[in-house]
Each structure stands twice: as structure tokens, then as C-alpha cells.
Amino acid sequence: MPAPENNLIPVLIIGTLVVVILITCLFFFVIIYQRKMIKNQVELRALHDARQSELMAAVFETQESERKRLAEDLHDSVGQVLSAIKLNLHRLDKNCATDTTQPLLADTRRLTDDCIQEIRNIIHNVLPPVLTDYGLLVAVEALGNKVEQTTHIKVKFSKNMPDQRFPQEIELTLYRIAQELFGNAIKHSDASVIHLSINREGNFMVMEFKDNGIGFNLAEVKRGFGIKNLESRVQLINGQINIYSKPLNGSLTTIKLKIV
Numbered sequence: 001m002p003a004p005e006n007n008l009i010p011v012l013i014i015g016t017l018v019v020v021i022l023i024t025c026l027f028f029f030v031i032i033y034q035r036k037m038i039k040n041q042v043e044l045r046a047l048h049d050a051r052q053s054e055l056m057a058a059v060f061e062t063q064e065s066e067r068k069r070l071a072e073d074l075h076d077s078v079g080q081v082l083s084a085i086k087l088n089l090h091r092l093d094k095n096c097a098t099d100t101t102q103p104l105l106a107d108t109r110r111l112t113d114d115c116i117q118e119i120r121n122i123i124h125n126v127l128p129p130v131l132t133d134y135g136l137l138v139a140v141e142a143l144g145n146k147v148e149q150t151t152h153i154k155v156k157f158s159k160n161m162p163d164q165r166f167p168q169e170i171e172l173t174l175y176r177i178a179q180e181l182f183g184n185a186i187k188h189s190d191a192s193v194i195h196l197s198i199n200r201e202g203n204f205m206v207m208e209f210k211d212n213g214i215g216f217n218l219a220e221v222k223r224g225f226g227i228k229n230l231e232s233r234v235q236l237i238n239g240q241i242n243i244y245s246k247p248l249n250g251s252l253t254t255i256k257l258k259i260v
Helices: 004-095 101-126 129-134 136-150 168-189 225-236
Strands: 154-160 193-201 204-211 240-245 251-258
Touching: 004 101, 129 136, 129 168, 136 154, 136 168, 136 193, 168 193, 168 204, 168 225, 168 251, 225 240, 225 251
Parallel strands: 154 193
Antiparallel strands: 193 204, 204 251, 240 251
8 A cells, every 4th residue: 555645745746847837827917917017108209209299289370370370460460560650750850840859850760770670670589581581591590690690609500411401390399499509508507618519420400509608507407398398399390309518518409300
């Protein structure tokens, strides 16, 4: 008669195999479940990012529509009214002026001219015709020239790509980014020189904005609306933005996007 211990050995072996199989199945089940959860999270994140991109695109499109409407309203209403006022002042100066009223009329005409010029500047900033007519490269260079003429900052612009046109959303977005970078430099950097370049590197366009100002510590500066706004604009054109800065060492902003 076989020993009871010998009868238990097959049972133990089978039981051990069953436990190993169950643990293995449980292990694979956990792995598959985790992978499925990760896949679902990635899909949800992609859906969320897509919705965020659509929302940002809608916001910026609305902003541009409002800018265009504002420019048209300024040109069609306020600009025409001021031109009529200027004409009437000229008529008064010619037909009704006296030694007492002539200096006042001349001063009023000068103020009217200043107001008309300021409105033209606003219209050009809001809806720059040079961008529409001649494209990004010419418009950005003209923007740098204007900054140099109206501030103490020396602007050095360079380009290493042909004067070609790009899709409207790319040209307008990069022009708005250049406007914001110039505005930030004028307000905060205390820079005396700004280097702005637009170059082609293979299938990519790279725009660099560098100043010799006081700089800032990226680790300590809160990511305020300005930086988020820049990042959102670059994201809309599927580009990449990198900002480098150190105290007393100026700052460098690089924007890179793929072009055909």
C-alpha cells in the first residue's frame, strides 16, 4: 500500500501549477487593464487637447475679427469725421480768421492732424496693410523699423529665406507674436539692442528674438498671461517656442515651425 505522503505529491504539484497559472493570468490581466487605462487616458487627453486647440483657435479668430471691425470702424467713422473737421477748420481759417482766432484755429488744425495720424497708427497696428499686401518678412521688418524710430532701441533685422508668402494664419500669428515680443521688450527689458531674425532651416522656419536687456529668472517668474498667450499662439500653428533668459543677460525667444 503506497504511503499517504506519495499520494499528496501529485496533488501538491497540480495545486501549485493551478496557483501559478492563476497568478500569471492575474498578472497579465493587470497589465492589459493598465495598458487599456493608459490608452483611454491618452485618448481623453488628445480629445481634451483638441478641444482646447479648437477653443483657442475660436478665441483668436474672434479677436482678429474684432480687430478688423475696429479698424474698419475707425477708418469709416472717426477718420472721416476728423477729416471733415479738418476741412471745416481750413475753411474757417481761410474765410473767417482774425488776428485773434487764427492762432487758435492753427493750433486746433495741428491737434486734428495729430489725432488723424494717431488713428492711422492704430489702424496699421490692428490691421497692418503691409502684412496683407507684402507678407510676413516685409511686415516684420517694417515693424522693427517703426520700433527703432519711436524708441531708443536699435533693431537689427536679418533674414535667410526668400520673400515668399505663407498661409494667412501663419503670417498673422507670427506678426502678432513679434508685436508682443517688441512690446514686452520696450516695457520691461530696458534693452538697447534687439536682434530679430527669420531663417529657413531645411523644412522649418525659425524666428529668433533676442535682446540685451536686464533679463529675468525663468524659475522665479510666474507664467503669466503674456507667456501663455505666446505659447497658445504658437500652438495654433503647430510650432514650438523656447524662451531663455537669465538676470542681467537679456533674453532669447525662439519659434520653430514646419513649412512646405
